[in-house]
Amino acid sequence: MAILISYQVIARYFFNAPSSLSVEMLRFSLIWLGVLGSAYCFMLNKHLNLPLLVDALKPKNRDRLKLFNASLTLLFGALLAWGGFNSILANALTRTPMLHLSMGTLQSVLLIAGVLICISQLLLIYTLFKQGSSKIIDLIGMVVLLSLVLYLASLFRASETYMFWVDEHLELFSTVVLFGTLFALLFLGTSIAVGLAFSGILTLSLQVDISVLFSTMGEKLFSGLDSFGFLALPFFVLAGNIMNQAGIARRLIDFAMLFGRRIPGSLWQTNTLANMLFGSLSGSGIAAATAIGGIVSPIAKEEKYDMAITTAVNAASAPCGMLIPPSGALIVYSLITGGSASIVALFLAGYVPGMIMGVSVMAVAYIYAKNRNYSVDKSPFRMSEMARSFAMAAPSLLLVVVVIGGIIFGVFTATEGSGIAVFYSLVLALVYRRLTPQVLYKVLLDTAAATGVILFLIACSNLMSWSMTFASIPDTIGEFLTSLSNNKYVILLLINITLLVIGVFMDMAPAQLIFTPIFFPVVMELGVDPVHFGIIMVYNLSMGVVTPPVGTVLFVSCSVSGEKITKVIRPLLPIFSVQIAGLLLITFIPALSLTLPRLFGV
Template identity: 85%
Template structure:
């Protein structure tokens, strides 16, 4: 008992993470694992009489923020846009942009995922909608199907960085608004494009090796105009919402409501929204946001327990004992998050590790916006890696390819994306130039 009292911070770390991972191995839901690990850690330092009242207070306080409204509204807007049938219009537009590059269909797939992901904010939605259209065409044109699946899977998460992004909103809320949603949205553009460009670069090499023909037909003004006008109403969502937020016309939360209104009007204009489909969209949105918000509430309890037990300070001391160079620390954190992303989905990984690493890096002078973009870029790669690679599973189910055949083509893409991650890590200006340019 004396050893526990003398090494309370270290023992708290063992209890916290030991309980969490034991419960996850037993198949407990992540939210319950977060809550119980926080409660047990808190019980080391709080009387049982106060424990349950403190627990309830922290659970409810975790959601007591007006900013949380932005999350369900953006999810709803994305779901409505998915239902509006915009994928085909974006595919045509992306095909126009990328048709002269070798492997034009792969380039189209990557570009369309970047465009569609920025509207839906969901890697799974992008992989399903865009992959569902591209896959039959790729099979008909004799494209290599494992590579096609890999390109679709690796480019789908770009929308988690290119705003409006739910992952960036969650990060902002976890940090208590220290990294503003507006700044994070602006900071996500260049890293999101880098992630997509990495896929396109590897696809280019694959196409050149296989000597795929390119479309060298001239661009006709009538074709360009028609294709752009078909895609423009969907793309205007980003212009209206992000432009309005950046220019200060409305807040991010108000912008999320405008995004819902705009997407609803667009769906009615396309005649793709019936009362039945609207009800389905509302139910899916309620289920998705309910899960995320419950995760956030349980995460807040765990985060408060960690802070109360000085766990972030202890881990920070461990990291800084290895090096006092912030870029070395960021490199170590990147490696840790890449490993975590293999075994854990985006939301729980953010909720668990942001409160741990955030105080460490900000104390060393790392910009909160820069670190948020790093985390989301890093963990976005995790949704494409088995055994928890949800986007990879969806892409494989869409194309009918086995995961074992897709892993090989994915590895070079991951290698280039990791180079992009290092570039963003060591050149903060790639993330911070746009926010600073707009003064946010």
């Protein structure tokens, strides 16, 4: 795929002959990557879920819940395989325009993935039995329970009460079914993708005949990834992963030290600046927290810095890269909204809010350092030292200039720019001699797995979003919110509070995929700019990756520094307070986000 997108750029830009063939190959390769990658992640048990209830239970009950979720995922795999089989039969004679391949053959990936998911869950169930953590009576009880639920549901569907609710209160009934199913499954620790899919299926079942429901499910999952714009996501992830292997973290820290060493708490300031720089290259808060924190933490211990504050600073500043482009979160938002907010505009809009998030950390770190009388490096700046640090960091920083500059000035599209980012990062890694064939293979596999999870979440959320639109659920929610107030800033404040709470319990990608289709139509009705709202959402949810119990970046930072989470929470709270103040500024002063996009005419 990376080779194809590079060829696409060369063919269009140098020979003025864009290839429709390569575009079609890329589109269908992306779908196969997403669907097969998701099946691979089910086999590795790497899909995202909310383990709140699972972690709170005793071991025996925990294993019973795992058995339940495995059985439910097995059912999903069987439905996916059945839907894929029906899609193969229904579309066997339809041919693609360029490759002239049967659409039924292409959609066979749904059948393959469904079978692989079933096998993975059967193996998981077998493992639970083999370890003795589950017994046959548990499985029998699970089957009886699911059968009873299905039987009661069939009785309810045949009742007059059901027909009354469907005929007279369809929107309200659909809303209750969709969100009741989704949050119940999330609470039980079911894979978020499976929860999205089942909530969409059950909501569709209120209006769509069961005989065509599952084939519709398969086709919607397939078409949910059929977009050329989605390609930017795996390519930027791949470029970030290659850059992570290129050993650029040390170079960026030395460069950041030039700006941070004269400020009290110079190591904390350097950590924040380096996370902002590294995040702009990798687009990953976890990667930044690991790479930069892994270098800063030993130095902080040696310099007798407070390690709880050091960990808090690293964790709170790592998500800045989710706003500073190229950002996967902003790409996902653009794709969910159907391009209402262009990727180019969102990239430009993310710079100032990303810097506000970083400066918020630096301001609190400054106060911490002053209160502890930390010394400041007053040694003179030497031109040779500055030139050396800049020269070491410049090749890595040039990636941002080439890719973002090329996208902004129309040299290539955002998708093509992501391919250029892969090519550039690959060349840089080879120049630095940090990329062996074995490392490259691991990078490609990790990228396929990571994007497989996200792409399948997008496909399942597309199914849920379609069922929501089908049942007019966004209109119902919009009417409820606007009944509270017609002031768009009051509504934005309510949405901010909601997203901050959601971020505590849910990771960035699923939260975006679930709540963007809900809130987006509401704020559009109120006249909020789609780019502005995208920045508000991503800023909100970026803070969520640092808050337990699902704070992945916080966990990584604590793991790197060896500090306990309980000790880090206290110094994090003042940082969060200042970052929330920054969020309010961004919410109520749209110009902070929109000035740069308007300046460049996007």
